[in-house]
Amino acid sequence: MSFQPNALCFGDEFSATGLPCLVHVEGHGLTMTFLSDSDASERRSESVPFAELTVSAGGLDHDQLVATWTGPTGQRTLYLKNPDVIRAFRQAAPDHLTIPLERAAEQVRQVRQRRRIVWTIVGGALLASVLGLWFGSDLLVELAVDRIPIEWERKLGESAYRDFLARQEVMKEGPAVAAVTEMTHRLTDQIPENPYRFEITIVKSDVVNAFALPGGYIVVFTGLMKKAERPEEVAGVLAHELNHVLQRHGLERIVKQLGFVAVLSIVLGNPPGLGGVMKQLGVELMTLKFGRAQETEADLTGLQLLYRAKIDPSGMITFFQRLAEKDEGRVEWLSTHPMSAARAERLKIELDLLPRREPVPFSFEWRTIREK
Amino acid sequence: MKSEILYPGAFPMVRVELAEGEHIKAESGAMVACSPTIDIESKMEGGFLGALSRKFLTGEKFFFQTLRASRGAGEVLLAPTVPGEIVVLDLDGVSEYMVQKDGFLAGADGVTIDSQMQSMSRGLLGGEGFFILKMSGKGMLLLNSFGAVHKIELKPAQEYIVDNSHLVAWSTTTSYNIEKATSGWVASFTSGEGFVCRFRGPGLVFIQSRNPGGFGAWVRQFIPVTE
Numbered sequence: 001m002s003f004q005p006n007a008l009c010f011g012d013e014f015s016a017t018g019l020p021c022l023v024h025v026e027g028h029g030l031t032m033t034f035l036s037d038s039d040a041s042e043r044r045s046e047s048v049p050f051a052e053l054t055v056s057a058g059g060l061d062h063d064q065l066v067a068t069w070t071g072p073t074g075q076r077t078l079y080l081k082n083p084d085v086i087r088a089f090r091q092a093a094p095d096h097l098t099i100p101l102e103r104a105a106e107q108v109r110q111v112r113q114r115r116r117i118v119w120t121i122v123g124g125a126l127l128a129s130v131l132g133l134w135f136g137s138d139l140l141v142e143l144a145v146d147r148i149p150i151e152w153e154r155k156l157g158e159s160a161y162r163d164f165l166a167r168q169e170v171m172k173e174g175p176a177v178a179a180v181t182e183m184t185h186r187l188t189d190q191i192p193e194n195p196y197r198f199e200i201t202i203v204k205s206d207v208v209n210a211f212a213l214p215g216g217y218i219v220v221f222t223g224l225m226k227k228a229e230r231p232e233e234v235a236g237v238l239a240h241e242l243n244h245v246l247q248r249h250g251l252e253r254i255v256k257q258l259g260f261v262a263v264l265s266i267v268l269g270n271p272p273g274l275g276g277v278m279k280q281l282g283v284e285l286m287t288l289k290f291g292r293a294q295e296t297e298a299d300l301t302g303l304q305l306l307y308r309a310k311i312d313p314s315g316m317i318t319f320f321q322r323l324a325e326k327d328e329g330r331v332e333w334l335s336t337h338p339m340s341a342a343r344a345e346r347l348k349i350e351l352d353l354l355p356r357r358e359p360v361p362f363s364f365e366w367r368t369i370r371e372k
Numbered sequence: 373m374k375s376e377i378l379y380p381g382a383f384p385m386v387r388v389e390l391a392e393g394e395h396i397k398a399e400s401g402a403m404v405a406c407s408p409t410i411d412i413e414s415k416m417e418g419g420f421l422g423a424l425s426r427k428f429l430t431g432e433k434f435f436f437q438t439l440r441a442s443r444g445a446g447e448v449l450l451a452p453t454v455p456g457e458i459v460v461l462d463l464d465g466v467s468e469y470m471v472q473k474d475g476f477l478a479g480a481d482g483v484t485i486d487s488q489m490q491s492m493s494r495g496l497l498g499g500e501g502f503f504i505l506k507m508s509g510k511g512m513l514l515l516n517s518f519g520a521v522h523k524i525e526l527k528p529a530q531e532y533i534v535d536n537s538h539l540v541a542w543s544t545t546t547s548y549n550i551e552k553a554t555s556g557w558v559a560s561f562t563s564g565e566g567f568v569c570r571f572r573g574p575g576l577v578f579i580q581s582r583n584p585g586g587f588g589a590w591v592r593q594f595i596p597v598t599e
């Protein structure tokens with residue numbers, strides 16, 4: 001039969017690791033069986049009567065039963081943690097050990113309870129702060145975002161932008177690029193004290209999409225341009241995306257996520273994957289889904305920007321309505337910009353409140369651009 | 373399972389021989405080379421965030437990999453990330469060790485690794501986070517250190533004071549208190565943080581002769597600051 005030790009015995013002549021031993025509880029006391037140092041098959045035993053024992057709780061978590069006595073070879077200390085042995089010990093122990101045993105058991109209970117309470121409080125506080133950052137406290141996020149310099153935001157967006165464009169077929173010149181440039185200039189000229197240098201790229205793809213990265217990087221897909229019947233519709237999307245940048249919506253989302261990650265990284269020490277999280281964030285910049293409040297804000301400020309730029313804002317509204325109708329094509333813009341009929345309605349009401357103004361048409365012929 | 377430490381000293385590597393069907397759990401990134409009969413099972417499915425949430429929900433460890441000799445016997449070469457010694461411990465089924473997260477290199481199949489919340493005070497003051505590894509069971513356990521490993525043997529009730537950042541592993545028969553180093557000690561400890569552990573025997577405490585945090589700070593002063 002193999003030797004299955006259930007306790008560690010410490011003594012002057014043993015090594016500091018303690019000697020594994022098999023403890024039996026008997027009527028008169030404890031018997032420990034050790035393997036001989038020289039021959040693993042040979043065993044030797046030691047016994048100690050209950051009368052000579054003193055007991056206490058010990059070990060790292062104060063959850064082990066420690067029995068000490070003075071044997072013929074000096075001081076002995078026995079560390080027990082096997083629950084069966086401890087139970088047998090408590091049942092067999094004579095009266096003079098009952099009180100110290102109860103005291104040790106009480107100590108173990110207290111330590112466990114204290115730990116439980118501390119961790120419940122910490123866990124609760126942690127959960128509250130995670131949930132707080134995750135869902136509510138937009139104010140906190142805004143405060144944090146305000147402290148981030150534009151330059152950092154630009155660097156963050158730029159790396160994701162270059163990364164994305166490296167894998168795409170980009171339209172470098174031609175009438176479409178000229179048209180989008182003209183629209184952008186009309187719009188950005190109406191932004192007072194604009195801290196961003198906007199960069200807009202047209203990507204050749206049938207996907208109906210456009211997105212803005214933090215720092216002023218905007219991508220428009222040719223699929224979206226093909227879907228637009230009037231240039232004012234594309235300008236509407238641009239005005240919306242420009243305002244995601246100006247209101248720093250992307251940064252707000254990132255700070256929310258980082259808040260969560262930051263809490264995790266404190267809990268885990270410095271996790272080996274913090275770099276991985278940052279990479280993950282870079283990927284998520286592309287698929288950044290804005291919140292409903294952010295969409296509404298970008299819609300309304302976008303509408304005002306169109307109005308100031310003397311671009312017919314009804315283009316934005318009709319385009320949103322057309323995109324919201326479920327039809328053919330891969331309309332990915334909707335996956336990052338959740339669309340609802342209410343959005344277009346809201347814009348209509350807003351537009352009716354503004355005094356009528358004669359729009360100034362663009363210099364290019366949209367139909368020829370669209371057909372190309 | 374047999375192991376042999378190659379190139380003992382600052383840049384050691386360990387060779388572990390696995391019989392068919394045996395496996396070893398290693399810190400992810402510890403594997404240097406292995407026989408073609410060894411399968412590497414990484415537990416990072418679902419990406420980092422997925423693994424992280426799984427860890428939180430199920431307690432599954434996400435920084436280990438399993439090297440399994442599923443297609444016949446073979447050998448694995450393992451090495452730690454940092455320069456420093458490797459120690460081999462043989463767990464006997466009763467002795468248990470707490471190992472700080474960066475101290476674990478690998479463990480045999482019979483070794484049980486539990487990721488545990490450590491005590492509040494050490495979690496807050498130790499700078500290693502709240503998770504610590506508890507090793508129990510039977511079989512070979514490989515630890516690594518930054519610098520050389522020094523073993524402190526404590527008799528019952530014998531005390532010893534160790535700087536927090538130098539701890540690698542300690543027996544669960546020891547107990548300790550976290551103390552603030554008083555002004556008298558501060559000079560004698562390399563860490564500027566001033567928190568120490570007062571260990572009380574019986575048991576073993578493994579410490580490392582270099583402090584990773586202190587080394588990092590030392591290196592940083594030579595890195596030119598660029599815009």
Ligand SMILES: [Zn+2]
Nearest residue numbers: 290295298337
């Ligand atoms: Zn949007």
